[in-house]
Amino acid sequence: MSELRALMREDDDTASTGSEDPDAEDRATVTTVTFGDLDIVTQEATHAFGASGADQSGNVVWGAARVLAERIGGERFAGATVVELGCGCAVPAVVAARRGAARVVATDASQAVLRRAARTASLNDAGVETRVFDWDELEGLRREADVVLCADCVYSEGAAPLLQKAILHIAKPGASVYVCCKSGRRGVAAFWESMADAMEEVEAKEEGDHVLKVYRSKGRGQLLDELAAKRGELADCRACMVGLKDDLRTMAVTMEADMQRLLGALSAAAAGQADARIRALEAERRVAELEAEAARLDAEAAADHPS
Structure with missing residues (x-):
């Protein structure tokens, strides 16, 4: 004032x-x-x-x-x-x-x-x-x-x-x-x-x-037209939201399938790595056995032919 x-x-x-x-x-x-x-x-x-x-x-x-x-x-x-x-x-x-x-x-x-x-x-x-x-x-x-x-x-x-x-x-x-x-x-x-x-x-x-x-x-007609336009915009917005929800649902399903495939691939890779490790251990064991057998044969030969 x-x-x-x-x-x-x-x-x-x-x-x-x-x-x-x-x-x-x-x-x-x-x-x-x-x-x-x-x-x-x-x-x-x-x-x-x-x-x-x-x-x-x-x-x-x-x-x-x-x-x-x-x-x-x-x-x-x-x-x-x-x-x-x-x-x-x-x-x-x-x-x-x-x-x-x-x-x-x-x-x-x-x-x-x-x-x-x-x-x-x-x-x-x-x-x-x-x-x-x-x-x-x-x-x-x-x-x-x-x-x-x-x-x-x-x-x-x-x-x-x-x-x-x-x-x-x-x-x-x-x-x-x-x-x-x-x-x-x-x-x-x-x-x-x-x-x-x-x-x-x-x-x-x-x-x-x-x-x-x-x-x-x-005027009343103009206000009604604006109201109708706003309602149309709202309906379009709702339709967009429904479409967006459908898209999100599809994306979720796709992501779930991709995740399952990835997990399967990781599991297969892990299983392959385990098999390779087992084979490597088996090969190491076999080499050790062969080396032991060779040493035994060398010892026997030495006993049969003393110098």
Whole structure:
């Protein structure tokens, strides 16, 4: 949160220098802003961060919210369920409600921010629900949104994957996702890259130092096709495993036969070596006998013919 506060302070062109009234950040300014042909009344904090350092960043209508509200000001959301993530003052949510959405839910992690969002909705007679929604926990709203709105929700490398998970959690198949981010902020480039892999990008434009992109989540048919493809891959994998098991079984049988032949050959070789040893011993014994017989004959001859 301290990182977000620092980034927001950089963006707050009216931030207090410390010499103003210390309660200035708690004051609110009521203004009317036109988006398309809609006049939207906003009540926001005078400063995002005042002299006392109180965090009013969720009570300021930031540039990305204005760009997003302007983009959807000409849309028609008749019958749609619209969810805004990290809503702040919820101006885009109010615009969606005024554009005919059947249900609009403004979400944020802060109850205090949601009170300001409810006030914005009340000032505009817009039917907007407010709801605490933590991107870490993702409780509720599972695949409920036909339209997802996000303005200035990426402010660090860590926020990018959390926002994407939240979008994928709440978006119905075929949902439209509108995201506006300030250019150059940490995590934004990585977020755009990851979203390109997760959804179809159908629109992208620059508005000053902001980039607005519109995505389409994968439709039911596309999801079913992907599921069928995954099942096909799984079936192929199983077939490969069966074939591999058969190959291993054949290899085991072959190795067993080869082992038996090797053992037979070793046994035959050992038997041959034993026979050769026996024959050698027999030959040595026979030589000894012949030598003894020759010695006896020599002795007899010497006795018969004394010198």
